[in-house]
Amino acid sequence: MMQQQQPYTGQIYQPTQTYTPTSAQSFYGSNFEDEPPLLEELGINFDHIWQKTLTVLHPLKVADGSIMNETDLAGPMVFCLAFGATLLLAGKIQFGYVYGISAIGCLGMFCLLNLMSMTGVSFGCIASVLGYCLLPMILLSTFAIVFSLQGMMGIILTAGIIGWCSFSASKIFISALAMEGQQLLVAYPCALLYGVFALISVF
């Protein structure tokens, strides 16, 4: 029964605004071409990820304390996934272990660093730093695909990689939290955490 049909007031290619848009969206308007790129909307900035990766890979480079101000979990997620993938290539399906250990490790480091630092620290910052510093461990597990790490060379390589990861992580934490003179105290728990990851890679 179409007796009381309302006249069509809109235009077919431009939807009428039926709500008040938020300030971010109002800038972009409502056209398809004016929408922001998906990555920008999600907050994934590849340039920043690359910068932080370079900071981790270059152990002697002085870390800028402000680089960890933005909590970026996209990079760490990618690295955890890559670590699990390299373990998969070596025949170990241990994604669950990787995520579980990283979650518990982040929680432990969060409690410890909150107790040890003058200013507090957020959980996102901790997770971000520890995730980025997992990158050398991916090199170790890549190496484990081809060679067995249970020999003397494997032990030396594992120890070196653990040292590299924990040194980078402690360097970034020290500069971000202004804890002078306590780098060794922060590096040791990081070394224990990365040691557990290395244990998964090696055995």
Add this chain to the structure above:
Amino acid sequence: MSAPGAAAGGGRSGTAADWGGFEDNMQGGGSAVIDMENMDDTSGSSFEDMGEMHQRMKEEEEEEEAEGEAGAAEEEDGEFLGMKGLRGQLGRQVADQMWQVGKRQASRAFSLYANIDILRPYFDVEPIQVRARLLESMIPVKMINFPQKIAGELYGPLMLVFTLVAILLHGMKTSDTIIREGTLMGTAIGTCFGYWLGVSSFIYFLAYLCNAQITMVQMLSLLGYGLFGHCITLFVTYNIHFHSLFYIFWLGVGGLSTLRMVAVLVSRTVGHTQRLILCGTLAALHMLFLLYLHFAYHKVVEGILDTLEGPNMPPFQRVARDIPVVSNAVLNTTAKAIALTL
């Protein structure tokens, strides 16, 4: 016969509203004839009827009151809130208030008990201090006549417990220990933290009984640093498999750290019996724990050597170091003979 019945029936119907129960049993005004057909079968006494009448009257009153109340409440609600038929609005408000009070109380309790800031002073250390305390934990003090100072710090002990967990995990992995009903990580963490917290609490309780001057944090700190000897012993003996080496380390390194803890406790306790109880318990538990860790979490050598393959043998693992490359059978029999003699 019908006239008194009629009179009684008439009299009864006249007063049925007030005292109907009585009328069933009471006879008419002065009549000696009982009208059986008007007798109520169930009423043996007048109390039940009275009770029924009262109940009926009460129900009627309640209904009236309820209707009156509902009307009054609705009127109140209507006047107060300007909406009709919202008798549940009051209930909702009360429920909302209760929820908020409960939430406030829960968050206050949480912030009181889960406040980890109370542990902040125990983590304020320098690397130099930690290193000094680690080395001191292996040196027994000589002066037991006045109370020795114990550092009330929790960073070092916590890191040592985690190190012990890592060493245990490493030992379990290299010996392919299989844990049913659990995980390797869970077992290692449970054992180490259980020992540290449980034995500290137990010794603190004994110290309270024996009147020793020590606080809980100091006890945790003392026992935690005492695990340094355990870490060294296990790290060495999980990688170099000689039983005699383990016993030397057990007595030497384990004994030194136990002696240090015992000396500190003796300096803080008065009385021979009390000292004996406290220090004997601690020494026994500490030494036996090291023995347990070695034997429970790392398979003994014989079991591993049986599974070795000759050409694929990794260079450093599970082989006695000063034996030249010989055939597998000779290696196995030699190892078995050594193990049997120990």
